[in-house]
Amino acid sequence: MLRFQASWLMETIMDNITESSDPNWHFPCLWKFTALEWLSHLNNKFIINVPIHSQAIIFKSWFYNQNPFPDSEVMRAFNQVLNTSIDINSNPFKDWLDIYFSKQQLAYLQYWREASGDIRDIALKESFLSIVYQVMNYWIINNKYGFENALTPDQIFSFYYKKYAEFREHNAKFSITEFDYDTILPENCSHVVFNLVFKDEDFIDDDSFFVYNAWLGGYTDLKESKKTIIEKIKPYYFEFGNTKNFSFYKRMTEKANSASFCWSGTGISLNLYKRFLVKPLQDVLDGTYKHSKLVYKPINPTKKQYDFILLFY
Amino acid sequence: MQISFYVILVLILLWLAFRYYRLEKKIIRAVKRNFDMISAIASIVDRVEGYNKDHAKEVTEIALKIAQKTSMASSSEQLLSLEMASKLHDIGMLMVMNDLIKSRQSLRGDHVFLMKIHTLLAENYLKQELGLTDEIPSIIRWHHERWDGFGYPDSLKGIQIPLQSRILAIADSISAMRSQRNYRRKQYKTNEEIITELKSQAGLQFDPNLVNITISLLEKEE
Ligand SMILES: [Fe+2]
Numbered sequence: 001m002l003r004f005q006a007s008w009l010m011e012t013i014m015d016n017i018t019e020s021s022d023p024n025w026h027f028p029c030l031w032k033f034t035a036l037e038w039l040s041h042l043n044n045k046f047i048i049n050v051p052i053h054s055q056a057i058i059f060k061s062w063f064y065n066q067n068p069f070p071d072s073e074v075m076r077a078f079n080q081v082l083n084t085s086i087d088i089n090s091n092p093f094k095d096w097l098d099i100y101f102s103k104q105q106l107a108y109l110q111y112w113r114e115a116s117g118d119i120r121d122i123a124l125k126e127s128f129l130s131i132v133y134q135v136m137n138y139w140i141i142n143n144k145y146g147f148e149n150a151l152t153p154d155q156i157f158s159f160y161y162k163k164y165a166e167f168r169e170h171n172a173k174f175s176i177t178e179f180d181y182d183t184i185l186p187e188n189c190s191h192v193v194f195n196l197v198f199k200d201e202d203f204i205d206d207d208s209f210f211v212y213n214a215w216l217g218g219y220t221d222l223k224e225s226k227k228t229i230i231e232k233i234k235p236y237y238f239e240f241g242n243t244k245n246f247s248f249y250k251r252m253t254e255k256a257n258s259a260s261f262c263w264s265g266t267g268i269s270l271n272l273y274k275r276f277l278v279k280p281l282q283d284v285l286d287g288t289y290k291h292s293k294l295v296y297k298p299i300n301p302t303k304k305q306y307d308f309i310l311l312f313y
Numbered sequence: 314m315q316i317s318f319y320v321i322l323v324l325i326l327l328w329l330a331f332r333y334y335r336l337e338k339k340i341i342r343a344v345k346r347n348f349d350m351i352s353a354i355a356s357i358v359d360r361v362e363g364y365n366k367d368h369a370k371e372v373t374e375i376a377l378k379i380a381q382k383t384s385m386a387s388s389s390e391q392l393l394s395l396e397m398a399s400k401l402h403d404i405g406m407l408m409v410m411n412d413l414i415k416s417r418q419s420l421r422g423d424h425v426f427l428m429k430i431h432t433l434l435a436e437n438y439l440k441q442e443l444g445l446t447d448e449i450p451s452i453i454r455w456h457h458e459r460w461d462g463f464g465y466p467d468s469l470k471g472i473q474i475p476l477q478s479r480i481l482a483i484a485d486s487i488s489a490m491r492s493q494r495n496y497r498r499k500q501y502k503t504n505e506e507i508i509t510e511l512k513s514q515a516g517l518q519f520d521p522n523l524v525n526i527t528i529s530l531l532e533k534e535e
């Protein structure tokens with residue numbers, strides 16, 4: 001799932017299916033919360049399963065939690081001025097010094113983690129953590145490219161607070177679940193959407209994903225962090241010539257009026273996708289749906305990169 | 314006998330070369346006409362958007378300069394796609410309500426959503442004309458994406474956004490910073506001010522790597 005193009009999926013569905021008046025959607029596996037931004041403007045219901053806990057927190061904070069945000073407690077936690085002479089040796093995240101963060105940034109990360117423990121209201125705590133995630137993203141990137149941070153923590157905070165307010169102006173109703181691959185249940189829905197992940201696809205394209213996951217767990221070993229994340233995602237991997245997921249697709253589509261498979265091609269020819277992905281899926285869902293339609297669009301045709309949607313209805 | 318054969322051969326070759334030369338000239342003229350036509354349409358879009366200058370032309374120039382310093386510099390095909398996409402990047406605006414674009418108030422709620430559709434309208438209409446193998450519509454679709462994942466229409470993050478769209482985004486913003494438009498309060502006059510703004514948006518709105526490239530280009534201009 002390199003790219004998910006929600007409005008394109010909508011168009012594809014609307015071109016082929018007469019939409020029910022009150023459509024509802026089921027996403028059995030998603031982990032990039034911004035992917036929902038476009039859909040959030042629709043007057044629809046969504047059940048989103050986020051198998052990675054550290055990301056599920058962020059999904060909940062942006063799309064689900066009903067809370068006034070931020071409250072004074074959260075604001076205060078972000079507006080602290082920390083003493084830079086704080087002893088780095090007692091900082092649990094000191095391994096990241098000069099790799100991802102400066103001394104002062106690490107002091108903030110230590111302080112914020114402790115402060116988050118003091119926030120009793122779960123929803124508020126999740127909002128707080130999701131803002132920390134954005135600040136971490138910003139720091140990691142800027143450190144990587146050698147930029148001095150133009151914004152202070154509280155400035156980034158207020159920037160993302162504005163974004164947050166925009167995101168929360170949505171019409172859609174979301175529920176966020178955290179099922180594992182084996183325990184997730186099919187939902188009665190208009191559309192079930194599978195964002196395909198490939199084993200060799202570098203599906204998580206920046207370190208902040210792992211760093212944040214480790215920070216939340218209170219440790220610095222990124223190999224460990226990556227391992228815990230991959231364990232959750234691995235069962236969803238689509239492997240050519242392997243039918244291991246097919247019973248999952250069959251089960252997940254049981255109560256869905258339509259099913260969509262979305263993926264980003266990685267330089268493999270169109271015909272191979274048709275033979276080893278489209279055809280097998282058509283065979284397995286043959287008894288469930290009458291029609292199927294494949295659409296694609298070029299991303300970088302010189303490198304044979306295309307994005308795909310395979311719709312069943 | 315042999316000499317006349319060679320004379321005839323040379324004459325035939327000369328004639329072919331002449332025909333080729335004329336054909337090429339014709340093609341070049343036709344291609345140039347198409348390019349000019351696209352530029353003309355682009356400048357209509359500029360006026361509709363409220364620009365007092367050839368915004369699309371400026372965006373194209375900046376985008377190509379940046380692209381020359383990236384991995385796509387060697388691909389003439391990709392450069393051409395970027396050039397076309399830069400010229401037509403806001404063509405979808407023609408289909409969004411005129412008064413909305415000219416509105417003096419800052420945009421809110423549903424209006425913001427409507428504005429966002431200009432990326433999709435452009436992609437859809439161009440796709441119908443250009444067919445399934447042309448990347449220009451996709452480049453245009455993502456010219457308002459942000460590096461941090463808070464752009465539109467798809468909220469793609471980082472390298473999920475194709476390089477050409479990332480370049481177009483930065484070029485578009487620089488041109489916008491250099492112009493005075495109704496709803497844009499601040500105007501950045503000097504390259505120095507633009508550099509400061511680019512730095513502050515590195516890792517947020519823009520690809521930090523491209524910001525570095527762009528800054529060194531702007532510094533050379535000084
Ligand atoms: Fe635009």
Ligand SMILES: [Fe+2]
Pocket residue numbers: 368402403485
């Ligand atoms: Fe523009």
